[in-house]
Amino acid sequence: MAEPIWITGLGLVTPLGVGVAPTWQALLAGASGIRPIGRFDASGFAVRIGAEVPLGDATDAVAPRLRKFAGRQHGFATHAAAEALRDAGVAPTDTTAPRWGCALGCGQVTLDYDELVATAAAAAPQGELQPARLAAPCDPIAFARQQSIAPLALLATQFGLRGPLRAVHTACASGGQAIGSGLKMLRRGEVDFVLAGGTDAMLTPIGLAGFCLLGALSADNDDPARASRPFDRTRNGFVLGEGAGMMVLERADTARARGAPPYAELAGEGNALSSYRITDPHPDGRGPIQAMRRALADAGESPAAVDYINAHGTSTPMNDRSECAAIHALFGAAVDRLLVSSTKGQIGHLIAAAGAVEAAFCALALRDAVAPPNANLHHPDPACALPFVGAAPQRRALRVALSNSFGFGGANSSLVLRAAGAVA
Amino acid sequence: MPIARTDVDAVFPRVAALIADALARNPDEVRLDSRLIEDLGAESIDFLDIVFQLEQAFGVRIPRGQILEEARGPLSYEEFQQDGVITAAGLARLRAVLDEVPAARIATGLRVDDVAWLFTVETFCKVVLRAQAAEPGSG
Numbered sequence: 001m002a003e004p005i006w007i008t009g010l011g012l013v014t015p016l017g018v019g020v021a022p023t024w025q026a027l028l029a030g031a032s033g034i035r036p037i038g039r040f041d042a043s044g045f046a047v048r049i050g051a052e053v054p055l056g057d058a059t060d061a062v063a064p065r066l067r068k069f070a071g072r073q074h075g076f077a078t079h080a081a082a083e084a085l086r087d088a089g090v091a092p093t094d095t096t097a098p099r100w101g102c103a104l105g106c107g108q109v110t111l112d113y114d115e116l117v118a119t120a121a122a123a124a125p126q127g128e129l130q131p132a133r134l135a136a137p138c139d140p141i142a143f144a145r146q147q148s149i150a151p152l153a154l155l156a157t158q159f160g161l162r163g164p165l166r167a168v169h170t171a172c173a174s175g176g177q178a179i180g181s182g183l184k185m186l187r188r189g190e191v192d193f194v195l196a197g198g199t200d201a202m203l204t205p206i207g208l209a210g211f212c213l214l215g216a217l218s219a220d221n222d223d224p225a226r227a228s229r230p231f232d233r234t235r236n237g238f239v240l241g242e243g244a245g246m247m248v249l250e251r252a253d254t255a256r257a258r259g260a261p262p263y264a265e266l267a268g269e270g271n272a273l274s275s276y277r278i279t280d281p282h283p284d285g286r287g288p289i290q291a292m293r294r295a296l297a298d299a300g301e302s303p304a305a306v307d308y309i310n311a312h313g314t315s316t317p318m319n320d321r322s323e324c325a326a327i328h329a330l331f332g333a334a335v336d337r338l339l340v341s342s343t344k345g346q347i348g349h350l351i352a353a354a355g356a357v358e359a360a361f362c363a364l365a366l367r368d369a370v371a372p373p374n375a376n377l378h379h380p381d382p383a384c385a386l387p388f389v390g391a392a393p394q395r396r397a398l399r400v401a402l403s404n405s406f407g408f409g410g411a412n413s414s415l416v417l418r419a420a421g422a423v424a
Numbered sequence: 425m426p427i428a429r430t431d432v433d434a435v436f437p438r439v440a441a442l443i444a445d446a447l448a449r450n451p452d453e454v455r456l457d458s459r460l461i462e463d464l465g466a467e468s469i470d471f472l473d474i475v476f477q478l479e480q481a482f483g484v485r486i487p488r489g490q491i492l493e494e495a496r497g498p499l500s501y502e503e504f505q506q507d508g509v510i511t512a513a514g515l516a517r518l519r520a521v522l523d524e525v526p527a528a529r530i531a532t533g534l535r536v537d538d539v540a541w542l543f544t545v546e547t548f549c550k551v552v553l554r555a556q557a558a559e560p561g562s563g
Contacts, residue, residue: 024434064448065447065465068448136485137479137480137485140473140476141469141476265551
């Protein structure tokens with residue numbers, strides 16, 4: 001039987017805190033990371049709340065020589081990667097670097113807002129865009145920063161990773177699929193270690209405007225902590241968040257040989273496209289059903305073996321209904337033994353980082369035998385009937401957890417995690 | 425053409441601060457004769473960054489590749505180099521333009537691609553001064 005793949009290091013940067021311990025404690029304590037937006041003036045927007053990471057300058061973890069190449073999302077990834085490597089107690093050396101892979105989900109890597117303002121001033125000095133002025137006098141480093149490979153290139157350079165690198169851009173499924181990609185690299189024997197996860201920082205005037213245009217966000221500006229309420233019948237949209245989650249993956253034999261304890265086993269991954277509409281989930285949940293089924297089959301588990309689902313649960317009317325339909329369709333009578341929660345009620349939606357942060361929550365849930373709460377689920381939607389965790393975390397021995405991430409555009413990712421040492 | 429030492433000294437503090445920032449160096453590491461690549465660890469993209477920053481800081485326009493163009497002067501490209509190696513006439517021009525660089529470093533066999541290895545902080549001070557001279561009133 002193939003050697004299990006273990007998660008031996010975690011790193012988190014979330015609206016609940018910088019670091020795994022502060023985030024996990026705040027999550028279990030029911031704290032909210034959602035507040036009025038403070039990093040820019042959102043007063044002209046219909047939505048003025050968000051889930052901001054409590055870091056003024058997110059690039060402080062980036063090596064000084066590389067810092068000019070780093071924007072906020074690059075900074076989050078670097079923070080989380082540094083923590084994950086420290087936590088795992090292993091880092092690439094000259095000898096091992098070619099056997100270190102990296103897979104990162106990242107979002108809309110674009111000009112930072114300040115850069116856009118500077119570009120507009122330089123290229124349209126009289127209000128009319130002069131395309132030639134986009135070449136000069138504009139900032140070459142801003143161009144380097146906005147390449148979709150940039151966050152990954154910084155991680156590779158700073159931490160000295162020289163194996164295969166994968167950048168995953170599948171919107172909200174990115175983080176989950178990047179971790180799945182890391183799992184495959186290890187199973188194929190391409191590498192001995194993988195640094196995998198996701199990062200995003202869309203909480204900018206541009207990102208906020210985009211999701212306002214799509215009508216996807218909750219405008220409950222007066223009650224930020226309650227604005228994200230997945231599966232509640234009064235839910236009215238998601239709350240835009242930011243952050244990063246990274247993990248170190250390695251084979252169990254490698255970890256045992258160096259005395260590294262696992263958080264959990266990364267047991268399986270499944271992906272499927274909905275191929276339905278660009279922003280709507282399929283009402284029957286057909287893409288998610290297939291993603292979950294494949295992930296469970298990959299892990300050698302049946303639906304009846306699953307103890308906890310960290311749902312995608314965005315708090316939009318359509319996602320939550322479609323996801324619940326998918327869970328019912330796949331689990332049938334086995335839904336009754338599940339515990340289900342969406343941690344987006346407290347951290348909002350971290351977009352390309354969501355799947356990675358939530359997979360880390362699943363690993364912590366398995367290690368600590370506790371399912372995180374549903375912070376704002378007071379009036380369950382009859383169309384979303386599942387055995388939800390309440391407002392307090394639920395302590396119970398958990399063997400198998402499933403983490404769902406479904407993206408804009410129809411990419412669906414499910415990951416299966418298993419308590420380390422448990423048999424399939 | 426010759427640039428006065430006092431003019432170089434006048435722009436040096438701002439040029440040095442900007443180079444220190446671009447290369448994440450301690451300001452006191454950046455001396456007038458520091459070589460960008462060998463002493464300060466510049467990479468190719470850093471030269472583009474530094475030139476852009478100089479343009480912003482001094483309000484001047486610096487065409488990319490300007491140092492080589494200055495050095496080539498009236499020589500045709502073929503007179504300046506052959507198969508990428510700088511000719512004797514080219515070396516003489518280069519020694520005159522890069523007079524801050526010890527002449528011995530501008531030696532037979534120097535390749536066009538390697539000219540950037542010669543650049544010092546003073547080279548960029550002079551780039552700014554020449555750009556200012558070309559655009560009177562800027563500063």
